[in-house]
Amino acid sequence: MNEISMTVNGETVSHTVEARTLLVTYIRDHLKLTGTHIGCDTSQCGACVINFNGKAVKSCTMLAVQADGAEITTIEGIAAGDQLHPVQAAFKEHHGLQCGFCTPGMIIAAVDMINRYGNTLDEATIRSELEGNICRCTGYQNIVKSIKAAADEMTGSSMSDQSSTSSAS
Amino acid sequence: MFHLTYHRPTSVEDAVHFFTNGADAKFLAGGQTLLPTMKQRLAAPSDVIDLRHISALMGIGSTEEQLTIGAAVTHAEVAASQQVKQTLPALAELAAHIGDPHVRHMGTLGGSIANNDPAADYPAAALALAATIHTNSRTIAAEDFFTGLFETDLQEGELITKVDFKIPTKAAYAKFANPASRYAMAGVFVARYADEHVIVAVTGAGSDGVFRHRDMEAALSDDWSVEALTPTSMNESDLLSDIHGSAAYRANLVKVMAQKAMKTMI
Ligand SMILES: Cc1cc2nc3c(=O)[nH]c(=O)nc-3n(C[C@H](O)[C@H](O)[C@H](O)COP(=O)(O)OP(=O)(O)OC[C@H]3O[C@@H](n4cnc5c(N)ncnc54)[C@H](O)[C@@H]3O)c2cc1C
Ligand code: FES
Ligand code: FES
Numbered sequence: 001m002n003e004i005s006m007t008v009n010g011e012t013v014s015h016t017v018e019a020r021t022l023l024v025t026y027i028r029d030h031l032k033l034t035g036t037h038i039g040c041d042t043s044q045c046g047a048c049v050i051n052f053n054g055k056a057v058k059s060c061t062m063l064a065v066q067a068d069g070a071e072i073t074t075i076e077g078i079a080a081g082d083q084l085h086p087v088q089a090a091f092k093e094h095h096g097l098q099c100g101f102c103t104p105g106m107i108i109a110a111v112d113m114i115n116r117y118g119n120t121l122d123e124a125t126i127r128s129e130l131e132g133n134i135c136r137c138t139g140y141q142n143i144v145k146s147i148k149a150a151a152d153e154m155t156g157s158s159m160s161d162q163s164s165t166s167s168a169s
Numbered sequence: 170m171f172h173l174t175y176h177r178p179t180s181v182e183d184a185v186h187f188f189t190n191g192a193d194a195k196f197l198a199g200g201q202t203l204l205p206t207m208k209q210r211l212a213a214p215s216d217v218i219d220l221r222h223i224s225a226l227m228g229i230g231s232t233e234e235q236l237t238i239g240a241a242v243t244h245a246e247v248a249a250s251q252q253v254k255q256t257l258p259a260l261a262e263l264a265a266h267i268g269d270p271h272v273r274h275m276g277t278l279g280g281s282i283a284n285n286d287p288a289a290d291y292p293a294a295a296l297a298l299a300a301t302i303h304t305n306s307r308t309i310a311a312e313d314f315f316t317g318l319f320e321t322d323l324q325e326g327e328l329i330t331k332v333d334f335k336i337p338t339k340a341a342y343a344k345f346a347n348p349a350s351r352y353a354m355a356g357v358f359v360a361r362y363a364d365e366h367v368i369v370a371v372t373g374a375g376s377d378g379v380f381r382h383r384d385m386e387a388a389l390s391d392d393w394s395v396e397a398l399t400p401t402s403m404n405e406s407d408l409l410s411d412i413h414g415s416a417a418y419r420a421n422l423v424k425v426m427a428q429k430a431m432k433t434m435i
Contacts, residue, residue, distance in 0.1 A: 002175060019175035019217070022208075043205045044350070046271065055245070055274040061204045062275070065175045066197075066219060112270065131351060132269025 004068040008033070009077025017064050024048045026064035027074060035075040035104045039134070046133030049105035050074050056112035058132070075104035078111065087111050087150040096146030098137035109133050110147045119157035123148060171213040181225050181305050181328060184218050188326040191216030196328060198241055198280035201272050226279065226330055231256045235336055240279025240329040248273065259340040259358070260298070263290050266344060268351050279329040282314070285321050285378055287409065288352035290344065292379035296370035297358035298334040305330060318378050337362050343429035344373070345422050347413055354414055355422040357382075359389070359430045366390050369427060374419040376409050385427055395431045398424060 005014040008031060015030050027036050027050065038060055039047030048060040051073040078085040087110045090096065097103045113129045114121060126147050127140070135143060151157075174191070178184040188194045195214035197203055198221070206212040220226055226241035229250050236256045238247060247253050248265035267273055267281075267290055281291040282302065292315055295302070300311040305328045314322050323329070337360040344356035353373030361367045367389040369382040388397040403423055408416040 019173050020170040022170075022204075041205075041208055043201065043272070046269070049271055052274075056271050057274050058271045060208075061200055063175065063197075063200070063204070063217075065177075066200070066221070068177075109270065129270055132271045 002065050002068070004065055006067050006069060007071045009073055019063065019065050021064045022060055023050075023062040023064045023067050024059040026067075027059060027072075030064075033074050033076050037101055037104060039101065039105075044132070044134065045102070046105040046109060047102055049108045049133065051108055051112065054115075056109050073108070075107060078107070085111070086154050087114070087147070090146040090150035090153070091143075094142050094146040094149055096138070096143045102133060102135040102137075106130075106133050106135065106143055110150065113147070114151045114154055117151070119151070119155035121148070121151045121155075126151075170207050171210070173214055174216045176216060176218045177222050178218060179222050179224070181223060181330060184220060184223060185305050185326060185328055187216065187218045188328075191218075194218060194326070196220055196283075198277040198283075199243060199272075199275035200280075201268070201276040202280060202284050202286070220277075220279070220328075228331075229253060231336070233336070235333045236260070237331055237333045238278050239331050241277050244268075244273035244276050244278075244281075245270070247278065256336055257298070257334060257340065259342050259360075260294055260334065263294055263342045263344075263358070266290070266346070266351075278332060282332070283321060283323060283329055285315055285317075285319055286352070287318050287375060287378040288347070288350075288354070288356075288373045290342070290353060290356055290372060293353075293356050293358040293370040293372035294334065294342065295332065296379055296381060297340070297360040297368045298337065299368065300335070301333040302329055303331045303333070304328055315379050318376075320378075335362070339434045341430040341433045343426040343433070345426055355419055355426050357423060357426040357430050359385075359427060359434070361389070361393065361434075365393070367393070371423055374408050374423050376407055380407075382423070382427070389431075393435070395428050395435060398427050398431065401427075 001016050027033050037047035039045035043061045050059045087107050126144050176187040192215040194216040197217040197219050220241050227239045230237045244264045244267045253261040295311040302309045340360040342358045344353045355374045356372040358370045369385040372379045384401045403420040405416040405420050408419045410416040
């Protein structure tokens, strides 16, 4: 057994886990943060994507012990109280989800790509950056639209007239 | 997954020491290959040794002749590195198209070449860029390093520390990615050196993993043009044939990718 401690959504958490425990299992079963999903066992779907030390990673493809000492943000940690994060608000506004299963991973991935590309994030880049996030419902159109709208709003470069109604920026 | 013991060394010596003391130990770099394999119970190491906290395996440096990348440097770091973009843009480009952003944030150069997946991208770069692979005990030329499907010249417990890539005058990599996995169905790395000799390395297609395409190398060393590739050919019996594509399909794809790589350089 291993003693681990990390910061999750701004709070320090400590537990004893087996070395073989996956980070996603730790997040869902030990921390009860069930917004992070498991959609496959081949590391391909992205439903489990979280932010690990500032980078989007697949929490199903990491051991919880590897994250000892890390800073983690899950979907539960991005809103400011009742106020949705601009990416969440844009998904709501632009119908970026249907069943919602892929959405937590999509949103964490979207925040990560907006951080990296800023106002240079165009539609083609969004589509290629979504390579690791699979959605079985939407056909991606509205996911791409949501991410573009959020990126425009967050970087203040809105050139389209479809700006998000979110007031959370 | 089965029971295992986790180690987090901060030096190469300690990593090797933990490996030697483990019954059936495995180095764990980005985990983007090893963990999926363990989840499917195709691997069940007694010990995993995390390489992500060893500073000697990090870092990127270059001289006029070569670019050196630490074994634990991630694909995302290579893709974003100004130094790589300036000295060997084709390598930054290659790294930027491995898998997806999340895989690139974790997966490492050392893990990729140690694994030697027949459809992985870095092995093609290592061969075409006449790489030298440094380990905790010796140096190995890329030519001698890749020995077959998922096979390398690495000995039990031998740890890759860094890789030197020779800097060519021109280089390009073209890959036809499997639409589902993003691994190469055929990936061709073409590099030309100051003395005008050319190395062409092919991944994704060979039934023995990455290989050099000598026929294309001779043609391009002789005549540096897209047209020079037209008469070159491949022995289909040396190529993979699977659900994703027949050997004949891959043979054609190899030529098309080589032409595509050449077109970006001429
Ligand atoms: C969805 C998905 C898509 C992918 N797409 C691609 C793709 O398009 N192209 C591509 O090339 N790859 C692809 N990969 C593989 C990815 O690049 C992996 O990161 C890489 O193959 C292994 O690197 P790693 O650092 O994750 O290694 P690990 O998974 O940690 O290790 C792999 C093996 O290498 C050994 N090892 C690791 N580091 C060292 C070292 N320094 N010395 C000695 N042995 C070592 C380990 O013991 C293990 O046996 C993909 C993976 C996934 C999950
Ligand atoms: S659960 Fe599918 S990638 Fe992690
Ligand atoms: S909304 Fe159902 S999987 Fe994406």
